Amino acid sequence: MADLQYTSLDSIQDAVTSLRVNFDTGKTRGLDYRKFQIQQLYNMVAHNEERIYEALAKDMNKPRSEAMSGDIAPVLEECLYFLDNLDRLAKEEKIKPRLALNSREIVKVRRDPLGVVLIIGCWNYPVQLSLVPLVGAIAAGNAVVLKLSEVAAHTAALLTDLFTRYLDQTVYRIVNGAVEETTSLLTHHFDHIFYTGSPAVGKIVMNAAAKHLTGVTLELGGKSPAVITPDADMKITANRIAFGKFYNCGQICIAVDYVLCPASRVDDFVKAFSATIKEWFGENPKHSKDYARMVSVRHVDRIAGLIENRQSGGIVFGGDVDRDERYIAPTLITDVKFNDQVLMGDEIFGPVLPVIAYNELDEAITLIKKNPPPLVLYVFSKKQKLIDRVLENTQSGGVCVNDTLMHQAGKFFWELKIKKRLISVGFPLLEYSLPFGGIGNSGVGNYHGHRSFNAFTHERAIMQKKQQLEFLMKVRYPPYTSGNLSLLRTFMVTHPYVVYLKQNKGPIRAAMILIILLILYLKRRA
Missing domain, CATH: 3.40.309.10 (Aldehyde Dehydrogenase; Chain A, domain 2)
Incomplete structure (x- = not known):
């Protein structure tokens, strides 16, 4: 049996409080900081592959090929994806205003981290199902409590040991334990909870989250x-x-x-x-x-x-x-x-x-x-x-x-012997660009790639107006008059004639072309 030390309940309280304080300093928000932590996570897995193989073999006798394709490759690929794409994903999105009143204003969507999030991993793929969502949470700029599965004890013990050496413990923390420790975690307020496991436990997680109006991503299962x-x-x-x-x-x-x-x-x-x-x-x-x-x-x-x-x-x-x-x-x-x-x-x-x-x-x-x-x-x-x-x-x-x-998932690997050296050769068979998630009893929300980023991100709508043209703005202020109401309606509600033109633009365009051709034809005959 692995020497997996459970986290004390007092330490859980301290961890959640500490992460909240450190998140509020803005430490996790910088893109360079996020990239560095993702690179560290990549290094943690890449530098310790053999130890991970050994732990997975002890837990489930998992064949090396299955350990690579099902646990290690997805984490490495997700890290590389975010290192390549984080600048694009985190960039503010400029929005074209729909109302003419706002045509001169700054309208945009800012992608902000949710805050302190909880990720509860699962034992069947204890590396992938813990670390892949973690990559997305880090990329989005969150502080994270990661609860590993105690069932895959050897892997949990190894990840706990490695985690402290590679990642910043002030904003990313691992918690170990069973029902009591998980129950204690769920009493705390998190800004999002990501859970992988059974529908029965998913209902418990969702119920606990509801007490704090916390959003959830639930990756469950069912009879496929x-x-x-x-x-x-x-x-x-x-x-x-x-x-x-x-x-x-x-x-x-x-x-x-x-x-x-x-x-x-x-x-x-x-x-x-x-x-x-x-x-x-x-x-x-x-x-x-x-x-x-x-x-x-x-x-x-x-x-x-x-x-x-x-x-x-x-x-x-x-x-x-x-x-x-x-x-x-x-x-x-x-x-x-x-x-x-x-x-x-x-x-x-x-x-x-x-x-x-x-x-x-x-x-x-x-x-x-x-x-x-x-x-x-x-x-x-x-x-x-x-x-x-x-x-x-x-x-x-x-x-x-x-x-x-x-x-x-990400890649499938074969092991080849070349000049007496054992080499893993991988190729992209498994498709990680698709959203992964259930519906109804099989899950809530999805993730992988940019969808992981979205799962841990708040799209913050921003309108920035100029302090000008106040005489035009008076139309919306009391005292309300019929004239102001008519003017507001002109600006805010599309006229029925415009609606008709939009809905029939194809036939109208064709009719206009026919009219133009007819005019040209009549001119030539004149």
């Missing part, structure tokens, strides 16, 4: 389905669903939670999926170096309970459990009923994949809509009209068509 249409290439589909299910042992909020497969193609899917698992992990995945582990025995017991107590379906392969090693075998269960409250009640968050057969695509769409909108919807099809049919009749935080996970 993969819909296979009859025309799909089953081998490719099996590969990509397997990747989206067993990456990090299924402990990912955008994992495929269940599959909706045409009844006529279930056997094809099972055959292809079984071959994929055998090819990737061998006859016994327990011995594979490329298969991660559950983060704790408690999570092992929970997944084992789902398998043992399911109300429908039969195990095609998997189902093996080793509590001591925190191992759950990759498990495929077919003939699952949608109303199975064990397998289909809550998000699985582990390496168990239920398959539900359907006869018509509309039936699959109806089943998806019975659940709250998921964080992501996966569709596998060669026909655009079928893809569009699913998208037009469902809701989800995001969508990935004919692949899984790739809409969410």
Whole structure:
């Protein structure tokens, strides 16, 4: 077990108070200061990659490739994005006034930091889900309390140690602990709370924030389905669903939670999926170096309970459990009923994949809509009209068509041996420019890239008027008269004739062109 020291409740109080005082001095606002701290965060991760790999392996037996692509690369890429783009993002935006009365005034939007913000990370990607939002908060000029997940204890202990060496503790502070410490944090007033985790805890966070009228960004989860249409290439589909299910042992909020497969193609899917698992992990995945582990025995017991107590379906392969090693075998269960409250009640968050057969695509769409909108919807099809049919009749935080996970993160890496040296080679497979966030039960707000900056920024509207032409301004002052009202209406409400011209500018322009051509024609004949 990692030596993770929990933060005392008195220290939490002191941290929040101290950060508020230091934020009020304006220390975090300078762009050069922000860039330096982002560069330091980049260095913290880049200089300590090996230690991070070791910590993630201790917590979840996370394969090096998955640790790089899922935890390290997204943080490095986000830091580089803001180092390249912060000047542009933070620049005041000049606005063209809509009212003629304001045409000579300065109208602009200033992007100010929200203040002291709280970020609550998650254990399944303890580096990415803690540090990526932190980059955005720093870039926006905030002071930050970062609450790491105590479940991934080795990684939390390492990040806590590194944090004090690289980042300014007067405005950025880490808090460690469990329920008691998190509960204490939530009693304090923050200017924004960013939480990644389950919908159940998300409701607690939102309720605590409401007491201070604090804004929130909630990155939650849900039962994300993969819909296979009859025309799909089953081998490719099996590969990509397997990747989206067993990456990090299924402990990912955008994992495929269940599959909706045409009844006529279930056997094809099972055959292809079984071959994929055998090819990737061998006859016994327990011995594979490329298969991660559950983060704790408690999570092992929970997944084992789902398998043992399911109300429908039969195990095609998997189902093996080793509590001591925190191992759950990759498990495929077919003939699952949608109303199975064990397998289909809550998000699985582990390496168990239920398959539900359907006869018509509309039936699959109806089943998806019975659940709250998921964080992501996966569709596998060669026909655009079928893809569009699913998208037009469902809701989800995001969508990935004919692949899984790739809409969410930064780069994918392979390790190559060149002249006996081990080199990581990366290429941009995963798309980090898209907004990442849920809808309804799967989340509130989104982030990544400039959207992270927006999440931690207040757009401050500014109008700066000159102290001139006061005789014109008198029209708005009491005593009010019918003449002044008429004049105000002229300035402030668009005349119906102007509205008509705007709405019909296409036909009017065409008519004018025809009139001009007719005049030219008549002149030539004269």
